[in-house]
Amino acid sequence: MADLIDRQLLDAGLTLLRADPALVVYPDVEGQVPATPEPPYVRVYGAVGRPPGPGNALDGLSRQLTARWWCHCVGTTEPAALAVAMRVRVALLDARINGGMVRQEVGDQPPVRDETTGVPVYDVVAVYRLISY
Amino acid sequence: MIEIRVTGDAELIAQLDSALSRAVPEVTAVVEQGATNVKTDWVRAWSGFRHAPKLAAAVTSDVYALPGSVRAEIGPDKGKRQGALGNLVEFGSINNPPHPGGLPALQAEEPRLETALSELAERLIGG
Numbered sequence: 001m002a003d004l005i006d007r008q009l010l011d012a013g014l015t016l017l018r019a020d021p022a023l024v025v026y027p028d029v030e031g032q033v034p035a036t037p038e039p040p041y042v043r044v045y046g047a048v049g050r051p052p053g054p055g056n057a058l059d060g061l062s063r064q065l066t067a068r069w070w071c072h073c074v075g076t077t078e079p080a081a082l083a084v085a086m087r088v089r090v091a092l093l094d095a096r097i098n099g100g101m102v103r104q105e106v107g108d109q110p111p112v113r114d115e116t117t118g119v120p121v122y123d124v125v126a127v128y129r130l131i132s133y
Numbered sequence: 134m135i136e137i138r139v140t141g142d143a144e145l146i147a148q149l150d151s152a153l154s155r156a157v158p159e160v161t162a163v164v165e166q167g168a169t170n171v172k173t174d175w176v177r178a179w180s181g182f183r184h185a186p187k188l189a190a191a192v193t194s195d196v197y198a199l200p201g202s203v204r205a206e207i208g209p210d211k212g213k214r215q216g217a218l219g220n221l222v223e224f225g226s227i228n229n230p231p232h233p234g235g236l237p238a239l240q241a242e243e244p245r246l247e248t249a250l251s252e253l254a255e256r257l258i259g260g
Contacts, residue, residue: 045231070231116227
């Protein structure tokens with residue numbers, strides 16, 4: 001079971017995304033992801049780590065948390081996927097959470113065609129990161 | 134009227150010239166070590182995948198000394214077996230979560246590389 005602080009950090013990112021009414025975000029508020037979601041949507045994977053870093057230097061305790069959101073921005077066409085990526089960027093980039101600011105760690109990648117769900121869609125991946133103490 | 138007289142600039146220029154001439158091979162060595170560390174971490178993170186057992190072995194690192202810069206390129210080589218899966222594994226897909234190897238390895242190395250380069254700069258300029 002994840003730490004409560006981990007859960008809160010990741011949920012804060014999802015809440016920012018869900019604040020955009022035009023953006024369909026998975027997992028949804030109940031943590032569910034449909035088997036075959038209908039585009040456009042953003043599928044988010046999140047993780048929190050405690051890597052060594054300057055924030056841990058003073059007393060040696062791992063105080064620095066790094067939260068990452070891998071955002072798969074999905075649309076039926078390339079422009080649609082890019083439009084989702086833009087909305088995600090507006091929602092997350094430079095947002096303040098828990099004293100830190102969300103940064104884009106890996107910029108929007110070119111749309112990639114994905115046919116794994118049986119219906120061809122385009123996927124733009126962007127990774128956002130928050131360093132919190 | 135204020136007059137400023139600077140002395141010792143010839144010695145400073147000579148010292149900086151000397152530092153510059155030694156910088157490229159020494160910076161290259163530091164970057165090579167950093168690249169090796171990133172590669173080692175990355176390989177460790179990607180080792181033991183049942184669905185992509187050869188992926189870790191596809192991670193390579195190359196260091197290039199170019200005029201005015203030293204560049205390291207680390208990551209899965211698409212020409213190697215399962216290397217083309219690298220993007221899918223690192224970033225995940227709409228159906229599969231990511232298994233990041235490169236990002237955390239780079240993040241772990243960043244402060245070490247910074248320290249090594251700043252120590253090197255002090256040593257070079259200090260003579």
